Amino acid sequence: MTADRTGGGEPSATLALLWNTPDTTVRRKGPVRSVTVPQIVDAALALADGDGLAALTMRAVAEKVGISTMSVYTYVPGKPELLDLMVDTLYARMKRHDWDREPWRERLIAIAETNRALLSEHPWMTEVAAISRPPLGPGLMAKYENELAAFDNTGLADLEVDAALTFLLGFVQSHCRTAHDARRATTDSAINDAEWWAANQPILEQALDPAAYPRAVRIGVAAGESQGAAWDDERSWSFGLACTLDGLAMLIGPVNCA
Known part of the structure; x- marks a missing residue:
C-alpha cells in the first residue's frame, strides 16, 4: 500500500500534471471531459481541509465534482499524484515577499x-x-x-x-x-x-x-x-x-x- 506522502507517484506522470505538459502515462480514454484538473484539486483540498486525509478518496473527489470514480483517473492517475498536485497548488498560492x-x-x-x-x-x-x-x-x-x-x-x-x-x-x-x-x-x-x-x-x-x-x-x-x-x-x-x-x-x- 502506497503511503500518503508527496513524491510517491509515478514521476513522469506527476511532473506532466504539475507542469501541464503531455504525458503518455496519464490515461486519456473515457467520456468527454466535463471538469478540469484544477477543479479536481480544489475538491480534494476541500475534503482534506474539512475532514482530514481519511476523507480524501478518489470516490469522494468524484462525488464532489459530479463525475464517476473511474472518470477521475482520466485526469489524475491516482492518489499519490493528486497529493502532489494539492501541495503544489497551495505552494503556488502562498504570499511572495x-x-x-x-x-x-x-x-x-x-x-x-x-x-x-x-x-x-x-x-x-x-x-x-x-x-x-x-x-x-x-x-x-x-x-x-x-x-x-x-x-x-x-x-x-x-x-x-x-x-x-x-x-x-x-x-x-x-x-x-x-x-x-x-x-x-x-x-x-x-x-x-x-x-x-x-x-x-x-x-x-x-x-x-x-x-x-x-x-x-x-x-x-x-x-x-x-x-x-x-x-x-x-x-x-x-x-x-x-x-x-x-x-x-x-x-x-x-x-x-x-
Missing part, C-alpha cells in the same frame, strides 16, 4: 511565519509533505526561489543557503506537526489539556516522588503551572524560532547580521 530592505533575521521570520500559517490552515500537509521528495512543480519552484532570495547578502555559499533554508523549514514543519498532534489529541479525547491534567493530577501526585524525580517534578510542575499544560504552542514556537535563528546567526556571522 519582497526582501529588498529587510534585515536577514526579519526575512527568515517572515518565511517561518508564512509556512506556519500554511501548515496551520492545512494541517494534513504535516503528514504528507516530505522534505526529501517535494512535488517539483511550479508552485514549489516559485516558493523555493522566493525563500532562497531571503538569504541574499548574508555571505553564505549556495550550499549553505540551501542547508539553512532546509533547517529553518524543518523546524517549522516539526513544530506544526506537534501542534497538529496536540489539537488532534484534544479533539479525540473531547477534553482540553487543562482538563486532562486536572483529571490525572491526584494519581500523579501519589506516583511521582520528588525524591526520586527531583528535576522532573520541580521543572514539570513549574512548566505546567506557567503554561496550563505540558506543552504550549506559542511559547514553543517563540523559543524554537529564536534558537533556530540564533544558530543561523553563528553561521552568517556578525559582519552580515545587519
Whole structure:
C-alpha cells in the first residue's frame, strides 16, 4: 500500500500534471471531459481541509465534482499524484515577499511565519509533505526561489543557503506537526489539556516522588503551572524560532547580521 506522502507517484506522470505538459502515462480514454484538473484539486483540498486525509478518496473527489470514480483517473492517475498536485497548488498560492530592505533575521521570520500559517490552515500537509521528495512543480519552484532570495547578502555559499533554508523549514514543519498532534489529541479525547491534567493530577501526585524525580517534578510542575499544560504552542514556537535563528546567526556571522 502506497503511503500518503508527496513524491510517491509515478514521476513522469506527476511532473506532466504539475507542469501541464503531455504525458503518455496519464490515461486519456473515457467520456468527454466535463471538469478540469484544477477543479479536481480544489475538491480534494476541500475534503482534506474539512475532514482530514481519511476523507480524501478518489470516490469522494468524484462525488464532489459530479463525475464517476473511474472518470477521475482520466485526469489524475491516482492518489499519490493528486497529493502532489494539492501541495503544489497551495505552494503556488502562498504570499511572495519582497526582501529588498529587510534585515536577514526579519526575512527568515517572515518565511517561518508564512509556512506556519500554511501548515496551520492545512494541517494534513504535516503528514504528507516530505522534505526529501517535494512535488517539483511550479508552485514549489516559485516558493523555493522566493525563500532562497531571503538569504541574499548574508555571505553564505549556495550550499549553505540551501542547508539553512532546509533547517529553518524543518523546524517549522516539526513544530506544526506537534501542534497538529496536540489539537488532534484534544479533539479525540473531547477534553482540553487543562482538563486532562486536572483529571490525572491526584494519581500523579501519589506516583511521582520528588525524591526520586527531583528535576522532573520541580521543572514539570513549574512548566505546567506557567503554561496550563505540558506543552504550549506559542511559547514553543517563540523559543524554537529564536534558537533556530540564533544558530543561523553563528553561521552568517556578525559582519552580515545587519
